[in-house]
Amino acid sequence: MASSVSADTPAPWRALAAVPLLVTLPEDRLRALWRDSLPRRHHAGEVLRGIGDPAEHLLVLLRGRVCATAGTAAGRVVRFGEWAGPCALDKVAVIDGRGHTATLTSITACSVRSLPRARFEELVDDVPSVRRHVLRLLADQARRQQERFADAAMLPVEARLASWLLARAAASSRARVELPQTQQELADLLGTTRVTVNRALSALRRDGLVEVTRRAVAILAPELLALRAHAPSRREAQR
Template identity: 25%
Template sequence: MTILEVLHTAPSCGTCPIRHRAVCARCETDELAALDAIKFYRSFEAGQTLIWAGDRMDFVASVVSGVATLTQVMEDGRTQTVGLLFPSDFVGRPGRERAPYNVIATTDLLMCCFRKKPFEELMGRTPHIGQRLLEMTLDELDAAREWMLLLGRKTAREKIASLLAIVGRRDAALHLRKPQGQMVFDLPLTREAMADYLGLTLETVSRQISALKRDGVIELEGKRHVTVPDYNRLLEEAGDDADGGFFG
């Protein structure tokens, strides 16, 4: 996709699909205008690396559409996926010079980017941006703690169900719906990526997805299009209740 095509397809602030959840969610009209002056859009194809760990970052960004993974390479060459970035999630940290993780597009991705230095200056005089970023950081901390529980204590079946619940909840939030009843969404990860993220083998992931399908917890069209007939039942399979969960 060319720069002109990106600009043509990029949403305006008023019609942006992540406006209600992104770092600019609390901004007034004049604050949005200030952000608009320092923003630019970038698109990435599935599989493309946005940022390498250790790279100097001259921008921060919000995911507009698509999903990305945060990965870390260990000394022996093994790669561990340590996080997922969904639409409205924020990439980069004001005040931090270098990226701590690789950021890789799992699907085709559109990012709303802000030049880092002007963004940091804008934060200092725009409390709404700093407040929203703090909220998002605390949500991310809560999610990380929940993920520690998932990886450390849950069974393989519960891990798969938990990941499906996460994706379903985030999809519902993006479309201003409550996660309840029947839910339909596309799974952004391949089974190989799910195995890497959950610390399971590919065979275990495939076996558990087949078991959830056989038991009527989910329905699949192809490998990615998921229907959850009853979201509360999925939460039960995940070991969660209807009021708790991940990545709210």
């Protein structure tokens, strides 16, 4: 009976195969990475790494959600984004060796594998397919970051909010989007204020595009919401 249970239990190293950065690796490499990495567990609200901390390990988030933030000279917190496992965190910092680019904080309880930087560099150097894959991922990340900066500079908040809701819904394949724990966190993500986010949510709800509860937003009219994501709000268009 014991051997049957063991046979039906997935090997723990297979969790790495779901990480986009490592998806091209053969099984023997995944097993080796699992042996060479250290397990870490973090409670909600715990800082995994601070901005500027030496990036001596690649943090592979297996389960949970993590956000990246930084403070401005004026004392404002800028929230760059949030990530759900499985994924690799702050790959740029590990590659360039210049320290973490943001403070990484767990939003929920997280399970992480910590892989020494030298081991990751060896992997990228030795496996051409991994090197190409890493470059594609970094290029995609840079492109999305550039688009986000453009949106923050040019699009009205209502359009930014609609775009964020659609992107989160697409990522989870659900019409219900979980909100950050506070409206201030959502405001930081969109590069605006809490009051402005509240007004934008109210406008989308009033127009019948979404239904808002305390912790989530249900998308009722995705096609109309997509139109709102690419156009200024009616009030701003009339100014």
